Amino acid sequence: MLEKKIDFVKVSEGKYDFWLKEKFFSTHVKNKPPFSIVLPPPNITGKLHLGHALDTVLSDIIIRYKQANGFDTVWIPGMDHAGIATQTKLIDFLKTKGINWRLLGRKKFLEEAWEWKKTYADIIRSQWKLLGLSLDYSQERFTLDEDLNRCVNKVFVNLYNKNLIYRGERIINWDITLKTALSDVEVLYKKEKGNLYYFKYFLDGTKIFLPVATTRPETIFGDTAIVVNPNDKRYKKYIGQYCLNPINNKKLIIIGDKYVDINFGSGVLKCTPAHDKNDFELSIKNKLDKINIMNEDGTMNENAAFCEGLDRNLCRKKVVHFLKKNNFLLKIEKITHQVAYSERSDTVIEPRLSKQWFVKMKELAKKVIDLQNSDNKIIFFPNMFSKKLLEWAKNVNDWCISRQLWWGHQIPVYYKRNTNDFIVCELPPKDLENYYQDEDVLDTWFSSSLWPFTSLHWPKNDYYYDRYFPTSLLVTGYDLIFFWIFRMIVQSLEHTKKPPFLGCLIHGLIRDQNNRKMSKSMGNGVDPVDVINKYGIDSLRYFLSANSTPGLDISFQEQKIIAGFNFLNKIWNSARYVLNIIGSDFCEQEIIFENLSTIDKYVISMLQKTIQKMTVNNDKYRFHISLHALYSFVYDDFCSFYLETSKINRDNETTKQVLFFILKNIVFLIYPFCPFIAEELYQNMPHSKKSIMQEDYPKYQADLVLKKSVSDVLLIKEIIKDIRNIKTTNKIQPNHPVNIDIYTTEKLFDGFLECLSHFVFAKNVQVFKDKYQRADNDKKIVLQYAKISLSVDLQIDKDNVKKMLIKNLEEINKSIQRSEKLLNNKKFLEKADKQKVIEEKTKYSEKILTRTKILARINEIK
RNA sequence: GGGCAUUUAGUUCAAUGGUAGAACGCUUGUUUAACAAGCAAGAGGCCAGUGGUUCGAUUCCACUAGUGCCCACCA
Numbered sequence: 001m002l003e004k005k006i007d008f009v010k011v012s013e014g015k016y017d018f019w020l021k022e023k024f025f026s027t028h029v030k031n032k033p034p035f036s037i038v039l040p041p042p043n044i045t046g047k048l049h050l051g052h053a054l055d056t057v058l059s060d061i062i063i064r065y066k067q068a069n070g071f072d073t074v075w076i077p078g079m080d081h082a083g084i085a086t087q088t089k090l091i092d093f094l095k096t097k098g099i100n101w102r103l104l105g106r107k108k109f110l111e112e113a114w115e116w117k118k119t120y121a122d123i124i125r126s127q128w129k130l131l132g133l134s135l136d137y138s139q140e141r142f143t144l145d146e147d148l149n150r151c152v153n154k155v156f157v158n159l160y161n162k163n164l165i166y167r168g169e170r171i172i173n174w175d176i177t178l179k180t181a182l183s184d185v186e187v188l189y190k191k192e193k194g195n196l197y198y199f200k201y202f203l204d205g206t207k208i209f210l211p212v213a214t215t216r217p218e219t220i221f222g223d224t225a226i227v228v229n230p231n232d233k234r235y236k237k238y239i240g241q242y243c244l245n246p247i248n249n250k251k252l253i254i255i256g257d258k259y260v261d262i263n264f265g266s267g268v269l270k271c272t273p274a275h276d277k278n279d280f281e282l283s284i285k286n287k288l289d290k291i292n293i294m295n296e297d298g299t300m301n302e303n304a305a306f307c308e309g310l311d312r313n314l315c316r317k318k319v320v321h322f323l324k325k326n327n328f329l330l331k332i333e334k335i336t337h338q339v340a341y342s343e344r345s346d347t348v349i350e351p352r353l354s355k356q357w358f359v360k361m362k363e364l365a366k367k368v369i370d371l372q373n374s375d376n377k378i379i380f381f382p383n384m385f386s387k388k389l390l391e392w393a394k395n396v397n398d399w400c401i402s403r404q405l406w407w408g409h410q411i412p413v414y415y416k417r418n419t420n421d422f423i424v425c426e427l428p429p430k431d432l433e434n435y436y437q438d439e440d441v442l443d444t445w446f447s448s449s450l451w452p453f454t455s456l457h458w459p460k461n462d463y464y465y466d467r468y469f470p471t472s473l474l475v476t477g478y479d480l481i482f483f484w485i486f487r488m489i490v491q492s493l494e495h496t497k498k499p500p501f502l503g504c505l506i507h508g509l510i511r512d513q514n515n516r517k518m519s520k521s522m523g524n525g526v527d528p529v530d531v532i533n534k535y536g537i538d539s540l541r542y543f544l545s546a547n548s549t550p551g552l553d554i555s556f557q558e559q560k561i562i563a564g565f566n567f568l569n570k571i572w573n574s575a576r577y578v579l580n581i582i583g584s585d586f587c588e589q590e591i592i593f594e595n596l597s598t599i600d601k602y603v604i605s606m607l608q609k610t611i612q613k614m615t616v617n618n619d620k621y622r623f624h625i626s627l628h629a630l631y632s633f634v635y636d637d638f639c640s641f642y643l644e645t646s647k648i649n650r651d652n653e654t655t656k657q658v659l660f661f662i663l664k665n666i667v668f669l670i671y672p673f674c675p676f677i678a679e680e681l682y683q684n685m686p687h688s689k690k691s692i693m694q695e696d697y698p699k700y701q702a703d704l705v706l707k708k709s710v711s712d713v714l715l716i717k718e719i720i721k722d723i724r725n726i727k728t729t730n731k732i733q734p735n736h737p738v739n740i741d742i743y744t745t746e747k748l749f750d751g752f753l754e755c756l757s758h759f760v761f762a763k764n765v766q767v768f769k770d771k772y773q774r775a776d777n778d779k780k781i782v783l784q785y786a787k788i789s790l791s792v793d794l795q796i797d798k799d800n801v802k803k804m805l806i807k808n809l810e811e812i813n814k815s816i817q818r819s820e821k822l823l824n825n826k827k828f829l830e831k832a833d834k835q836k837v838i839e840e841k842t843k844y845s846e847k848i849l850t851r852t853k854i855l856a857r858i859n860e861i862k
Numbered sequence: 863g864g865g866c867a868u869u870u871a872g873u874u875c876a877a878u879g880g881u882a883g884a885a886c887g888c889u890u891g892u893u894u895a896a897c898a899a900g901c902a903a904g905a906g907g908c909c910a911g912u913g914g915u916u917c918g919a920u921u922c923c924a925c926u927a928g929u930g931c932c933c934a935c936c937a
Contacts, residue, residue, distance in 0.1 A: 004897070039889085189935085196937085214937060227937090264936045276937075340934070384866070388932075395933070482932085513874080514928090547875075547885095555874060559886050566885095566899055577896030588876090628884075638899085647895080712894065721903085728891060728903040735894055761894085794917060818881060827917035828880095836880070 002576045004683060006569050008536025011680045016129050019228070020221050024693045025075070026030045026136045034074035036468035037063060038455050039075060039135065040476050040484070041143060041448065042122040043082035045089050048127045050510045050518065050556065051477060053528040058507060058621075059475045060133045064672035065618055066472075067134075068697035074468055075134060076455045078141035079121055083408035083444035084186075084344050088178065090116055090407070106406050117142070118650050130529065131676055132537055137436045139464070141455045143447045144409065151454040153412040153426040155495055158593050160424045164360045164494075167403075167413075171277040172400050174352035176312075177345035180357050180404035184397060185444055185483055187349055189338040198266060198330035199323055201226060204242040204251060210235065211330050213265030215337060216275075220247045221304045222293040225271040227282060230256030232267055247319065248305060251784035255286050265848040274353040292353055312350070357402040357411060357440070364490045365393040365558060371489070371499060378489070381505045382551040385481060391487075399487075401443045404682030408441030449487035453502035474501040477509060478551065505621050515555055526556055532789040538674035541567040545673050546627040567631060568677055571666060574639050575681050578663045578800055582656045583648070586686055593704055598749040600658045602713040603642040605705045606633055607665055612700040614669060623673070630669055638662055641717065648754045660686070665698050672697075712749045715785065716756070722783055723760040723792060726804070730796050735761050737792040742767045746787045784808070784853040786846035805858050812851050820843040 273283030492500035673677035
């Protein structure tokens with residue numbers, strides 16, 4: 001016997017271990033079509049948050065749904081070493097223990113990192129379990145595993161040999177805290193108020209000066225030229241002459257370049273090639289010197305003269321102070337500008353000239369564009385993200401992949417000692433004593449970008465790779481399109497000649513109830529574990545699937561979780577009732593549709609429509625629609641109506657069969673979304689398989705749908721509602737018995753009268769074949785429908801009856817007006833769908849009939 | 863500057879080329895033999911604005927306005 005209320009702790013207990021023990025997640029059947037997903041590997045930096053819960057739960061629903069639909073599914077789990085993120089966290093962690101990571105040394109540090117990985121991997125696995133994910137653990141991978149390292153090296157060598165990887169001295173984004181280069185996507189821009197300083201740069205040997213504007217005065221030591229627009233009337237005459245750098249009197253050539261915006265600032269640009277990307281480009285074009293003035297940690301180096309050793313911010317102050325004192329400062333303008341910050345350390349990025357490894361992206365991106373413009377394109381759900389991807393691919397820059405970190409894939413490049421020679425190879429050279437390996441590691445996204453094929457055993461062309469690659473679907477958030485999705489497609493096309501996945505389901509972010517992004521710094525994050533402890537995993541899963549629209553953000557609201565729990569509790573209790581009614585000796589029999597009563601047919605019809613709607617939308621990953629259909633079926637058709645009518649004759653064997661049939665289908669339909677409750681109910685009801693995981697998903701059966709039964713039953717639902725309404729508005733007890741006379745020439749469906757008496761406590765129901773005659777008492781209510789009239793003996797005040805009738809009349813008049821407008825429109829009759837026209841005409845005549853009856857009734861009442 | 867999305871009930875969100883739905887909240891009633899985290903009834907929306915396509919537009923298209931996001935970035 002089931003509990004009155006779901007005890008989700010009890011329900012969830014042991015299920016996951018049972019599924020694991022039965023190997024349901026890791027058994028693969030060759031004779032079924034394959035369906036594969038690789039899990040976006042979570043970072044080993046902490047616990048999983050709601051965002052992870054969202055995309056893993058969506059994936060799990062899909063995997064379970066596909067498996068129940070006859071696919072051989074596989075879902076590959078794994079985790080990401082998350083180079084920079086993990087290293088940052090580990091450094092902080094070591095610091096709390098009083099350990100300086102640099103002093104610890106690379107080897108010891110990496111040992112600590114692997115320990116860290118072990119700890120967090122266990123936490124993550126326990127959360128996967130909590131979420132109920134049907135992952136094939138036999139295939140679990142870690143992005144820094146040895147075999148994956150070999151893949152990374154192979155890819156690196158491939159790209160290098162194709163001349164798609166190069167080493168070069170470029171301006172990169174330098175993180176002074178972590179002392180590493182970053183790629184462009186790891187930089188965040190924040191709008192900030194700042195100063196725009198105007199300095200005087202005097203022309204050599206004159207008292208004429210050019211006003212030069214800068215937001216970063218400290219870079220003045222690195223100036224190697226002054227640039228003006230060659231079309232700028234104010235300054236073009238000075239091109240070719242020299243200015244003096246006010247800080248050190250160094251001669252700076254004045255050059256002309258159209259890059260300079262005449263209207264911005266003063267129209268004069270100081271060129272600092274080693275500390276600005278655009279200035280660097282200018283310096284290449286114009287063969288200018290590049291002076292590096294800063295150390296790796298953001299302090300000034302020997303080129304900064306009297307500022308040597310100062311932090312960049314202090315240097316800025318000192319430079320401004322110096323120039324002001326010596327009368328070189330023209331003015332300071334307050335401006336709002338975008339300042340680049342490191343995504344990881346949240347310190348201001350320093351553009352810095354540095355020798356790094358890069359991937360040439362233009363050529364690779366072209367293949368992505370070609371793919372998405374072909375018939376074999378990856379299908380995005382929703383489709384608009386395909387456009388976003390293309391936009392990105394068209395504007396992509398070279399990808400800086402080297403990081404000055406320890407935790408990651410060390411770059412497979414070996415330099416010959418005491419020379420400039422190096423070799424690029426998958427395995428270390430044999431005479432290693434003559435070589436040393438590049439100290440740097442690769443951007444963590446480099447190995448992530450290989451994930452779909454390396455996790456499926458590439459480059460081994462084995463069974464797994466052959467069968468499951470390309471993967472069927474990728475499920476992830478839109479925030480990862482550029483970091484990850486794009487790069488995966490690039491790498492996959494290059495190395496496997498195939499796309500990494502055939503479809504891509506994109507979801508949004510989970511926001512808090514005030515629609516703010518959830519973030520640690522704001523402290524508004526919600527821990528999925530808390531939600532699970534409070535409402536159970538299935539309530540969370542229901543929330544995540546029923547409230548998310550592909551591609552759009554979700555606002556997290558506890559009341560929605562509660563609503564989900566209530567829905568599941570509803571199913572639970574209906575099951576409790578059904579199981580109680582059918583009894584322990586119940587034996588399932590095949591239902592013969594033709595022999596059923598109208599109401600039985602109705603509920604089965606509605607079930608079929610629900611199955612149809614759910615199947616269509618599940619296939620498009622539109623779970624919110626699919627679950628909405630199930631929700632209204634469960635509440636409106638099953639619980640409120642059928643289950644109630646079934647109480648009329650509980651002992652009827654056919655009713656029991658239908659009740660069970662419906663319940664069973666509801667449990668199967670909800671299973672992919674809420675597997676724990678579904679399994680619990682399955683185990684508690686008559687069943688033939690070991691687990692619900694072995695059952696098939698319900699299939700739509702057109703032969704179980706009857707059109708007429710629907711409209712008949714809808715009528716009685718309407719009648720019930722009206723009578724209840726009258727009772728409520730007239731303050732009559734709901735269970736107050738009423739006498740009802742029915743006037744109709746139509747044949748009432750079987751069960752009609754029983755329904756009426758059950759739902760509205762009708763007594764002495766009499767049916768008259770003749771047309772309705774004036775009731776002998778004006779206080780009786782008469783309800784008018786097109787083919788049926790009801791005289792309901794409720795002894796209500798005459799005025800109230802009249803009021804009610806007038807309200808009805810107004811409603812029907814409105815509706816008639818609409819129909820007349822439509823039917824008087826010749827063009828509508830000509831051009832509209834013929835079925836639609838017939839429908840409209842039928843409705844119209846029914847409405848007219850009803851109106852006539854209501855009018856007559858109003859006239860009767862004096 | 864370029865691009866994308868979004869605007870629907872008090873709130874959070876759906877759906878839809880043919881009289882707009884849910885949840886929560888609100889009002890009223892109800893302990894009617896599964897469920898009071900229940901049941902029943904009800905109030906509440908000219909679907910942002912203006913045009914266009916259409917027999918018909920909340921839905922498709924264009925423009926405008928508000929909101930949000932992404933990319934680029936000016937020294």
